[in-house]
Amino acid sequence: xxxxxxxxxxxxxxxxxxxxxxxxxxxxxxxxxxxxxxxxxxxxxxxxxxxxxxxxxxxxxxxxxxxxxxxxxxxxxxxxxxxxxx
Amino acid sequence: xxxxxxxxxxxxxxxxxxxxxxxxxxxxxxxxxxxxxxxxxxxxxxxxxxxxxxxxxxxxxxxxxxxxxxxxxxxxxxxxxxxxxxxxxxxxxxxxxxxxxxxxxxxxxxxxxxxxxxxxxxxxxxxxxxxxxxxxxxxxxxxxxxxxxxxxxxxxxxxxxxxxxxxxxxxxxxxxxxxxxxxxxxxxxxxxxxxxxxxxxxxxxxxxxxxxxxxxxxxxxxxxxxxxxxxxxxxxxxxxxxxxxxxxxxxxxxxxxxxxxxxxxxxxxxxxxxxxxxxxxxxxxxxxxxxxxxxxxxxxxxxxxxxxxxxxxxxxxxxxxxxxxxxxxxxxxxxxxxxxxxxxxxxxxxxxxxxxxxxxxxxxxxxxxxxxxxxxxxxxxxxxxxxxxxxxxxxxxxxxxxxxxxxxxxx
Numbered sequence: 126x127x128x129x130x131x132x133x134x135x136x137x138x139x140x141x142x143x144x145x146x147x148x149x150x151x152x153x154x155x156x157x158x159x160x161x162x163x164x165x166x167x168x169x170x171x172x173x174x175x176x177x178x179x180x181x182x183x184x185x186x187x188x189x190x191x192x193x194x195x196x197x198x199x200x201x202x203x204x205x206x207x208x209x210x211x
Numbered sequence: 212x213x214x215x216x217x218x219x220x221x222x223x224x225x226x227x228x229x230x231x232x233x234x235x236x237x238x239x240x241x242x243x244x245x246x247x248x249x250x251x252x253x254x255x256x257x258x259x260x261x262x263x264x265x266x267x268x269x270x271x272x273x274x275x276x277x278x279x280x281x282x283x284x285x286x287x288x289x290x291x292x293x294x295x296x297x298x299x300x301x302x303x304x305x306x307x308x309x310x311x312x313x314x315x316x317x318x319x320x321x322x323x324x325x326x327x328x329x330x331x332x333x334x335x336x337x338x339x340x341x342x343x344x345x346x347x348x349x350x351x352x353x354x355x356x357x358x359x360x361x362x363x364x365x366x367x368x369x370x371x372x373x374x375x376x377x378x379x380x381x382x383x384x385x386x387x388x389x390x391x392x393x394x395x396x397x398x399x400x401x402x403x404x405x406x407x408x409x410x411x412x413x414x415x416x417x418x419x420x421x422x423x424x425x426x427x428x429x430x431x432x433x434x435x436x437x438x439x440x441x442x443x444x445x446x447x448x449x450x451x452x453x454x455x456x457x458x459x460x461x462x463x464x465x466x467x468x469x470x471x472x473x474x475x476x477x478x479x480x481x482x483x484x485x486x487x488x489x490x491x492x493x494x495x496x497x498x499x500x501x502x503x504x505x506x507x508x509x510x511x512x513x514x515x516x517x518x519x520x521x522x523x524x525x526x527x528x529x530x531x532x533x534x535x536x537x538x539x540x541x542x543x544x545x546x547x548x549x550x551x552x553x554x555x556x557x558x559x560x561x562x563x564x565x566x567x568x569x570x571x572x573x574x575x576x577x578x579x580x581x582x583x584x585x586x587x588x589x590x591x592x593x594x595x596x597x598x599x600x601x602x603x604x605x606x607x608x609x610x611x612x613x614x615x616x617x618x619x620x621x622x
Contacts, residue, residue, distance in 0.1 A: 126616040127616060128615060128616050128617070128618055128619060128620050129619045129620075130619070130620055130621070130622045131334055131335070131338050131619050131620070131621050131622070132334070132621075132622055133334060133335055133476060133477055133480045133621050133622065134334075134473060134476075135473075135477065136271075136462060136471050136473045136474040136477060137271075137471070137473070138460065140271070140272055140462055140471040140473075140474065141452055141460040141462055142452055143451075143452045143453055143454065145452060145469070147451070148278050148467070149278070149356075149375070150228075150356075150357050150375075150412075150450070150467060151450060151451055153357075153358065153375040154410070154412060154414070154450070157377050157414040158410065158414060160377075160414075161414050
């Protein structure tokens, strides 16, 4: 026997109103996003301020590359390193 | 352990916006007496002293404009029926009409705050409530607005906030997502927001540079279809009306007044169907539909006090509350709709609340990280005593899985 199907009425298309005044929640969201952007910019400017001529070792370079890549491609992940037997 | 828990692999939480229990589900009591809803005789005085009874006149849109007050001082008035502070006042849920009049300056419109939906208007939410489990005693965590209440769903605390601020980003208690990702970096927890134009209200985690835990609702649908849903998913509805990428209409689906309630019904149905139509996922998922707070709309149940033995650990100053009186996070906010869905839940399950002093269980949004932590992580110490003591909801799942043809689908 097929499961019971409950019909869900569709929303009246006239309900769409992007000109509705934005409420407190949405205005708070914009404020919070702006704060996030400022923090993000601060992070970008900190990395931009680094002098790449000062990078000497592969460790220095990898740290710098990680910082830039995490900004340009934030979905990247760090891999676990191989454990050395003691 | 019940078989329902043995088989559980995923918890999905869909948090809607700003509707009270009685407004959405109160009318169900006529047909289902165990549901602590409305008799029809509940009332509030208006500013002329006339008695205004609850009425089944709620509409999908255009009725709660301006947006009813749900900030701390307004909710305090709604609960106590007076703006006076101090000892001796009694919570009586008598200030809703009075508070809405202060916004509308229109006696008739102020009565709208007492309106509720009949079940035929809300076939999705009322079907889920009656086909699976409904909570008589799920309360918002704070008598206040969205952000601080949603914080409890993510962190088990709002870090002392009773308003819309998010600047607790550096606090040491990790969100449920951080806890999950730390324990299992791949596919353990995600916040699915609707799209880039709606985005998320959980901006703290964006600030914490954890974009890997975010994805869009399209991805949720795809993850359900492919069986790649993470262990824990938190879903955010669309928060605003905007044009789609193809120029079509995308309506707010959060049900926040004055957004269209029917669009929210469709969104809940889509989310349910995404899980329901993948047989493996359906058998291994528990889905909670819950509202962040009551949105200033009438509910008849007095919010209970919190257990003083398990404090939140914060106090908001009198300036922060806006009432002149500090708040020690010792009382819950107003009751909201909450429904738990799983084929392992018997039809018609009603979890008793404050109406049953012997068996009643009190849930709040800290119950969400408490449940997810308990199930997936076990012991986890770095969280509030309040969250550690919060009721968890997975013990509602039983040993018996209902057959496929016994569980609804939405069309």
